[in-house]
Amino acid sequence: MRVVVTGATGNVGTALLRLLRGPDWHVTGLARRVPPPRGAYAAAEWVACDLSSAAPPDEVLRDADAVVHLAWAINPSSADPPMEATNVGGTRRVLDAVVRAGVPRLVCGSSIAAYRPAPRWQRVSETWPVDGVRGSAYSRGKAELERTLDAFAEHYPQVRVTRLRPCGILQRDAAGQIGRWLLSPLIPAEMLSMPRFPLPLWRELRLQLVHADDVAEAIRLALLTEFDGPVNLAAEPVLRPDDLAQLFGATHVPAPRQVLSGVTRALWRIGVHPLHPGWLELADQAPLVDTTRARETLGWQPAHDTREVLTAFAGGLRGRAGTASEALAPRARGVWQRLAATPPGRPSHQSQD
Structure with a gap:
């Protein structure tokens, strides 16, 4: 399977590269800062791409079986590109490139942060509203990502879209x-x-927390199955x-x-x-989130x-x-x-x- 991964040098991206080694996978990593070819980064091909200002090159996505979109400015420094340019603009550039290249599969990293608050000890499922937390720019950004993916899925039903909603990774x-x-x-x-x-x-x-390796495993399962839609990811207790x-x-x-x-x-x-x-x-x-869907439908177990x-x-x-x-x-x-x-x-x- 040929997979293009944005944000491939980050927390989850690095764990995913460790997992997708071997002859069954061909991974191309997109990153603003290309890493040296050591450790987990040695097995991937690399393309320098700053999504805050540029779209992924069409030739990189052409013939890809899937795109895994993980690039997200979580807590950027003052010297980094503005969050909105990377998160909102960058996501739109990736989605446009997926359509132009005819990629049939998209796995996108969202977050439980997209959910609106709930009673403190209630576990929410994937149907809980994704209105975000008012006092958090990160949360509001993930809620906007969910709305963007809603519109994308409606306009381009030929692309199977999986949204991962993990807790703290x-x-x-x-x-x-x-x-x-x-x-x-x-x-x-x-x-x-x-x-x-x-x-x-x-x-x-x-x-709630989850290990980056377990999130990477959820991505692998999503790539290998027909599963689409949102899925919560969290470990216990x-x-x-x-x-x-x-x-x-x-x-x-x-x-x-x-x-x-x-x-x-x-x-x-x-x-x-x-x-x-x-x-x-x-x-x-x-x-707090319920992970029944991940376990029963995706077959995921942390x-x-x-x-x-x-x-x-x-x-x-x-x-x-x-x-x-x-x-x-x-x-x-x-x-x-x-x-x-x-x-x-x-x-x-x-x-x-």
């Missing part, structure tokens, strides 16, 4: 990327090895603040979300912290539970894990290296308002 190799999103450059990785370090979280937080603290070896310090949001916004504005408070809003308001996922990710943060791609590069070791990449005084990452 982690793996050890993504620790560098996500660490740059979550941790202030002033915080060394060694702090995470301190016994019982304080971890401020609100009591009502509940978190749901984690609470005390669970997170235990798995990180930390001490849970209860703190109201409004207080954490106010402090986070102040630190984000001056560039001391990369995390925008919109992410806290999303973590609080995103619903190989990693949420405790394994978080433990591996925490180990990656402490060990500065990463890959050869710029997207998943290890977090810089020295504080001055980290500060040089994100000079304080202005936001280091784009707003999620």
Whole structure:
């Protein structure tokens, strides 16, 4: 099977390349920054393409059996292309290219973030409205993606479209990327090895996670079956603040979300912290999802539970894990290296308002 993957150097893209090795697969990766041919990136062919300003070349998609669209600016730095240019414009360019090239299969990475909030402990199915969370640009972007895919499926029924709606996706190799999103450059990785370090979280937080390898397996199954439509992806169990603290070896310090949001916004504005408070809003308001369809229709079963996922990710943060791609590069070791990449005084990452 000949597959073209956008965002192939990212968290899920890297896991997918690891999985689709072997003579049965021919993978072409599209990326803004082409990685060196090492590790997972060695088996793919590569095409440099910045979807924020350019469409995938028609000749790359011609004769492809499927396109897997994973490119998405999740928490871009201030120096990166604007989120809307990559996410909205880039997706439209990919969809137009799929039609021009006559590609019969599209697998698109959406998110549970597209769903509207639900009662805190209710599990929602794929029929729950995809109106998004008002206070999160990431969520609103995924909701717009769903509307775009609705219109695409209606106008081009000859293209079979699968929408993956995973919860938070982690793996050890993504620790560098996500660490740059979550941790202030002033915080060394060694702090995470301190016994019982304080971890401020609100009591009502509940978190679903899934391993990047398990999301990649769902993509593989979608490519090999007739399945189309949306499908939720999440592992068990749901984690609470005390669970997170235990798995990180930390001490849970209860703190109201409004207080954490106010402090986070102040630190984000001056560039001391990369995390925008919109992410806290999303973590609080995103619903829990039911994965019956994935298991019964797609035949998907996660190989990693949420405790394994978080433990591996925490180990990656402490060990500065990463890959050869710029997207998943290890977090810089020295504080001055980290500060040089994100000079304080202005936001280091784009707003999620």
